[in-house]
Amino acid sequence: MTMPDSPPAPGAATIPSPSGVGERMNRSAVLWVTLAVFAQEAVWNFYDAQVPEQLRHYFASAGVIGLIMGLDHSWGIFTQPFVGFFSDKLVRRRAGRWPIVLVGAAAASVPFVLIPWADNLPLLMICVVGFAAIANAFKGVTETLVSDYVVRSQRSKAQGFIKAGAALTIIVSSLISLLVVDRSLHLAFAIPPLLMLVMLGLSWTFLGRRHTDSVLPEDKTETVRDFASPWAVMKDALRTPTSPTFLLMIGIFCFAGMWSALRSLMTPYGTQVLDLTRGEAGGLALPGAVAFLVCVLPIAYLSNKLGQLRSMRYGVGLFIVGLLIGFAWPTVPGTIASMIISSLGYASFAVNALVALWNLAPTQKVLGTYTALYTIASQSGMALGPGLLGTTIDLTAWRYMFLNATVFAVITLLVFTRLARRGPDRPAT
Template sequence: MSAGTVLWVTLAVFAQESVWNFYDAQVPTELRHYITSAGLVGLIMGMDNVLGVLIQPWMGFLSDRRARAGKGRWAIILTGAAMASVPFALIPWTHNLPTLMVCVVAFAATANAFKGITETLVSDYVDPGHRGRAQGFVKAGVSLTIVVSSLISLLVVDRSVTLAFAISPVLMLLILTVSWTFLGRRPTSAALPRPDDSDRDPATDTDFTSPWAVVRDLVREPSGARALLMLGIFCFAGMWSAVRALLTPYGTEALGLSRGAAGGLALPGAIAFLVCVVPLAYASSRLGQVRAMRYGVGLFVIGLLIGFAVPTTPGTVAAMVVTSVGYAAFAVNALVALWGLAPSRHVLGTYTGLYTVASSTGAALGPALLGLTVDATGWRFMLLNGAVFAAITFAVFTRLARRTTSAPA
C-alpha cells in the first residue's frame, strides 16, 4: 500500500466532504430563518440525499465506462466541484426562501454528480487487499472535515456568515486540484488488464449495460447478503444523518447555546472519530467487517442514551464522542464490504453509487423522521427518539451477522 497514493486519495475525499459537513451544520439554521417546523427543515435537509439517489448511480456507471476506457474519473470530479462551488457560496447572500431553495437545490444536484465518484478513487488506486486499511485513513480524513467545519462555525460564523460559506468551496477546489496533479496521470485498476483479477466471472462485464442491470444482479444474488447489507447501510446512515442535521438546532433549542457554539458540538466527536478510525480499520480485518459494524451500531445506541440521560452541554459532548466511535466502526467497513461483494472490478463506481442509494435514501428520510418526532415530543427527547430508531438498525445488523460470515479484509 503506497502511503503517497493513500494520502492524495484521502485529500480528494476530504475536499468534497468538507463542503458537505459545513452544509449539514449551518444550512438548517439558514432554513429556520423562514421555517419553524423541525420536520420540514429535516425534510429539506434530506432532499440532497434524494438527488443523490437519482444522480449518483448513473454518474458512477458513466465514470466506470470512462475508467475502463482509460480516461479516468477526474474530469467529472473537477467539473462538478467547480459548478457546485458557486451556489454554495451564494447561500448566505439570499434574502428569501425561494432564492435560498434555488441555491440549495443547485448545490445538491451538482455536488452529488461527483461525490460518489470521488469516493471510488480508493478502489482505483489501492489494491483490493489493502482497501480496508486505506479506507481507515480516508475516513480519518473525512473526520477532519467535521473538525474543520466545527472550527469554521466556532471562529467565523458568528462574525461573518458570508465568509464562512466561502471558505469551504475554495478549500475544496484547491485540494482537489492538488490531488489531481499527483494522481491524474497514474494508471487505475479499472484501466489495466490483470491476469490475477479476482472477478468471479469476467464475462459478465458485458452484461452490465446500465445501472439497472447491476441492480438486478444484486437483487438476484442467491445469499441475499448484498441486499441485507444495503438495508443496514440505509438504516444507519439515516440515523447518523438525522443526528448530524438536527444537532445544531438541538444545541440552540434544548441546551440554550448560541448558533456558533451549537455548531461546535460535533467537534469532540470528530476528534474521537479521528483517533480511533485507523485502529478500527486494522481491527476489523481480524474481527470481521459485519461483526465490527454491528458492534458500532450498538455503541451508537449507547451514546444517544447517554446524551438523553445527561441533557447538558458536557453530556451531549460525551454522547457525540461515543456515537462517533460507533459510527467509525460502521464507516470504515460498509463500502469496502460492498465492493468485496461486487461481481466485477469494472462496476465498482456503480456499486459506490448503489451504496449512495442506500445511505442517501436513509439520510433523506432520517432527518425528516427524527424531526417529526421532535415536533411531537419536543427537543428534549430528540436523542432518545434517535436511540429507538438506531435499535432497529442494530437488529438488521444482527440478522446480517447470523446469515453471513465476514471474511477478513
C-alpha cells in the first residue's frame, strides 16, 4: 500500500514515512545535489578538524576552544530563517535557490583561506567569525535543494545518497589532514574552498541552469497557506511545547550538539591522550567516515521499513555503545572502533531528521523555512555542545571525554524516547 504524497494537515501528530511505491527518484538531480552538498561539507569538515588546533595556539582551556567552535555555528540561528524564507520565494523563478548558494560559497572562501595566515588572535577571530557568518547563511539552502527536484515519498532515500556524499567529505578532510597539514598548513586550507567552488560550479552547470524545467510542480494543486514572514511559519510549527515539530527539534538539538562536540574536540584528544601529531589526530575520523559511507544507503532504505523515529532511537543507542568503547579502550585502535560505531549511529539520525521535519510542513512552499528550523535546532546544539563537553573535560581530564559525552547522549536517548511516545511513528507499508 502506498502512502499519499500530499503534505500532512496542519497539526498532524505523526511523522509519516512514505514508501514511494510507484514513484521514481530523479537520480540525475540527486547526483548533482549530492555534489553540491559534498562541496559545502568538504569545507566544514576540514574546518571542524583543524580550527580547534589553530585556537590552541592562544587558548589552553578545552572549554574556551569548544565555546568558540560552538559560537561560530550560532550564526545560523539568526540568519537561516530569513535566508530560507527568501529562498522559498525564489524557488519557482528562473535560477531558483542557486544564486544564494553560489554567491555565498564565493564569499565564504575568502576568510577561510586566510585562517592560517592570521598571525594574531584578533585576525584569526575575524577570519573564523567571517567564514562562519557567511557559510552558515547559505548552508541550509544547499540542503533544501533536494526538495526542489525529488518527490516527497523518495526524499529519505535521496538523503541517503546525499549523506553518503557528506561522508566522503570527512574522508577528503582526513586525507588532507594526513597528507598536507604537516607539510603546508596554508596549502591545506586552500584545498577545501577550491573544491567547493569547482563542484558547485559543476552542479550549477548540469542542474541549476535547467532549474525551471526540473523543479517539481507538486505544490500547484495543494491548498496553500500564506505566510507573510519566517516568524509566521515558525509560530505555526511551534505552536505548543508538545507539538511533534517542537519535540523533534529538541532531539535534533541534543544529537547534533554531541556529534559536533566529538568532531570539534577529536584532534586535541588525539594529541593529548593518544600522543599523535596534529595531522595524525586529524585523520582519526577517517575510518568512521568510511563506515558511514558504506552503511548510510542501507540505513536510508531500512528507515523506510522501521520508521524514522524508531531508526533515530536505534541510532542514539548505537552512538552510546560507541562512546563507551572509546572510554574503555583509550588507544588508537579503540578510538577508531569507537568512531566507527558512533558514526553508524549518527548516520541513522542524519538520514532521517531533516526529512521528518519536511514531512511536517503544512505546504511544500515553506520547505526552505523548515530547513531553517532544522538549522536552528542543530546549530544551537553545535553552538553549545563543544563548550559543554569541553567544560566537563576541564573539570575532569581529556581521558574522560568519551565518558562525559555518554552522559549527554543518554539524555538525548530519553528525549527521542519521549518524542516517539508523543508522535507515533509509522513505517512504510
